[in-house]
Amino acid sequence: MxxxxxxxxxxxxxxxxxxxxxxxxxxxxxxxxxxxxxxxxxxxxxxxxxxxxxxxxxxxxxxxxxxxxxxxxxxxxxxxxxxxxxxxxxxxxxxxxxxxxxxxxxxxxxxxLAPTFDVDLSAKNSITQYKIVADEKMIDDQVRRIRKQFGKLISQNEITEDADVTGVFLNEDKGIENRTTISLDIFKDKKTSKSFIGKKVGDIVSLQTKGLFDDDHKLMDYLKVSHDDVHGLDVTVDFKIEEITTSELAELNQDLFDKLFGPGVISSEKELKAKIKEDAEKQFATSSDQKFLNDVTDFLLKNTKFDLPSAFLKKWIQTAGENPMTPEEAEAEYNKSESGLRYQLIEGKIMTDNNLQLTFDELKAYTSNIIKRQMAQFGQMNPTDQDVEGIVARVLSNQDEAKRLSEQVMSEKMLNLFKEKVKAKTKEVQYEAFVKELYGE
Known part of the structure; x- marks a missing residue:
């Protein structure tokens, strides 16, 4: 031959x-x-x-x-x-x-044939890496929420300024029907808050969604409206009152501290606020990292130039699936998947150039940490190594789960590499400012 x-x-x-x-x-x-x-x-x-x-x-x-x-x-x-x-x-x-x-x-x-190209991670760019901080107001608000949560709940006949009100936001045309609990300080306009004062269970308060909150994204939380719909939403919603309560705030004492974090972990209001700040900023770091990863991905897609064998790929797509496609269907599928293919090639090039590899021991260790965190959430603070290893083995025997976890580990490796190689400027912001940056508003 x-x-x-x-x-x-x-x-x-x-x-x-x-x-x-x-x-x-x-x-x-x-x-x-x-x-x-x-x-x-x-x-x-x-x-x-x-x-x-x-x-x-x-x-x-x-x-x-x-x-x-x-x-x-x-x-x-x-x-x-x-x-x-x-x-x-x-x-x-x-x-x-x-x-x-x-x-x-x-x-x-x-x-x-796969194209030949270079990836320059150190190229000049406009990428910002955000450090999100928890400001004093956010921390004080969280302390108050904790004290309310662990305080004594008292039912009321009518709404007062410090009451918590449980009810349902309703708008039939927009398909809004969401049961939630609110406090009167969530509204942007004090006039809106005052419209609730004196109302009783069964009463209905009509509200305009436009300008209801200081940030339209809060409509996503309270009304369960999608992000695509919140901007410029200007409809009337009815809030049907179902329950009115107030709380006798819990004292900031050792008993409360131990309930929150375990015996002896913290012992003062100052330490409580420091712990709240630390935990909040850990959560914020995940959001910041995801935006940074997305921004680097966008930058690489826009600035890493190479051609693809598009005519061949469209022809291949026609026959690759279970059911053959028409040329028009293959064209549409190619256009839909081209960006993903490009980044897959860029990512592969970065991994090769920087010798990024995933070992099975790394995958096991990563899975083990996830399992331990999940067990801790259910009160199993000190599981045996044998118990954890058995669960890890079962999880990784599932090919889909093993693939998903492998992708998470590689994503972390890529993130750490980007933090090291990409020349980004660092900007410290409060969480609300970060949300506006995130959605381009």
């Missing part, structure tokens, strides 16, 4: 396989002989069917099967040996007219 590759351009090539009778004849004869031994043909004893009859009945099908096996084996071997970096799978040329009555055959396969 002779296999050759011809480059059409930097992104496309054709592999030609020339197969002679000597390459396949032995396997064809062997397979037909096995057919002859087991064939049940009327008029002949089993195993005594003439080979000429077997060839007439099965010869062409066996020839096709053995030649196709040979093509797959030799083509895959050639691609691996030559270390050809492909996009998609080889496509047999559709316009070849194969004469299956001949002794020798020639097959051609189109290849889509």
């Amino acid at each position: 002779e296999i050759t590759k011809k480059n059409i351009d930097d992104l496309n090539a054709v592999v030609t396989l020339k197969i002679t009778k000597d390459d396949y004849a032995g396997n064809v004869e062997k397979t037909l002989d096995n057919y002859r031994k087991s064939a049940n043909i009327p008029g002949f004893r089993k195993g005594a069917v003439p080979m000429s009859l077997v060839k007439k009945q099965y010869g062409k099908a066996v020839l096709l099967e053995e030649v196709n096996k040979l093509i797959q084996e030799k083509l895959n071997g050639f691609l691996q040996e030559e270390k050809i970096d492909l996009l998609g799978n080889p496509l047999p040329k559709a316009d070849l007219d194969i004469d299956w009555d001949a002794d020798d055959f020639q097959f051609e396969f189109e290849l889509g």
